[in-house]
Amino acid sequence: MTLITSVFHNFRLPADAGTPIFYAALGLAAACTFLKRSPSFAFRPPKNNSLFITFVKYVLVPVLLPLVPRITRVEVEGDGLNRLRQLKGKRVILTPNHAEATEPYVMFQLSKLLGEEFNYLTAREVFDAYFPAGRLLQAIGAYSVVRGMPDRNALRTTTEILMEGKHWLVIFPEGVAVGLSDNLMPFQPGIGQFAFRAYENLVRKDGDVHLYFVPLAIKMVYVHAMDSAIDRALQRLEGKLLPRGFPGAATPQERLLRLGEALLDASEKKYGVRQPAGIALSDRINFMRELIISRTARALNIQERPDRILPDRIRDLINALDQIIYRKVNERGADKQLLRQEKLEAQALRKRLETAVNFMGLDECYLNQQMTTERFMDIIGLMEREVFGTRRFWGIRKAVVRIGEPLDLKNYADQYRVNKKGALQEISMTLESTVRAMLLELSDLCKPLKSLG
Structure with a gap:
């Protein structure tokens, strides 16, 4: 999801972090590549371009990652990378949390660490919000979905991606990013419906099929003391919201x-x-x-x-x-x-x-x-x-990623045949509870405010 930043904006990355610089560059490239704007309702299919993805991974991302989302590095905890590498060649859906709309950057960097190409299920508005740069999202594997309604094009494309098994799929089950990194929105049960359609088609062809959901928790942690940055951020808001000469506060x-x-x-x-x-x-x-x-x-x-x-x-x-x-x-x-x-x-x-x-x-x-x-x-x-109208990131962060135990859809197949709704809800709740627990554990990496500096 991210032509590096827009897909990283997945379900809405408001100009959340100095994106104008990035989009100016991408807009110029898009103007040379796409001369006609599609109707606003048009489905945007994935158009993975391996050459362009390589350029983004090794040229654009190293420059943009610390500039746009202010992420200096991505750390995968423990044996997380090995756990993912053991799934290479298999059909996989990655389900990370999505708090501040910068997580897509992290997922793109993760694809680089694994040497893989991903596809990204991306909210439809992202493609319009950043036209013409949004058109380039398709080249890195993003495709559109209209949330909250049956989107046959998205369902069909997801089924095809999973059946082909060439690329892993990234879905953000929360659907929207509310901006609170310690909060997790309830996961939408529809993510299992995407997967089961492909699974059933594959079973009819091959019999013994495995399709894995992998829960991921992403936590952004500031790497430097933030005393002065916090003061500047508060001063900026005070200049807008408080009258001049308003008495100061202590803390x-x-x-x-x-x-x-x-x-x-x-x-x-x-x-x-x-x-x-x-x-x-x-x-x-x-x-x-x-x-x-x-x-x-x-x-x-x-x-x-x-x-x-x-x-x-x-x-x-x-x-x-x-x-x-x-x-x-x-x-x-x-x-x-x-x-x-x-x-x-x-x-x-x-x-x-x-x-x-x-x-x-x-x-x-x-x-x-x-x-x-x-x-x-x-x-x-x-x-x-x-x-x-937009958020500013005031300090350099690192993104810490924890990988949960894979969940094999095959283990829910019998339940799905008997009770589809129940199976979908159980899958969603299992993934959600796993990500929630991992986020809670990762919160130990954060410093209490009183210890700043």
């Missing part, structure tokens, strides 16, 4: 909370919300999130389900909006002007929904966990996305 945590209150004040004013004095910050945040979610659901005529966990509710709305945004507009008898207007309205709702996502970092449960450098910078990043 980074106090400054962060003050910024959170200022950001919330601005959002409440924008949405016409007036809260009584003395309401706790966490209650105000929860109210704003619920307001945005309920208004979005009402605009889409979707029955809201407040009993479900917040990430699932937000993801359902994102998927519903994507269905409108990427719906075909060339069908016979369709009112094209009406469809275009609905698309514009859906894009506006999508942007508003980002506010609910950005406020997740100010959740009381998240703030009350041990505050590490990485967690603190995640929250700053969400504030930056809300205020400036």
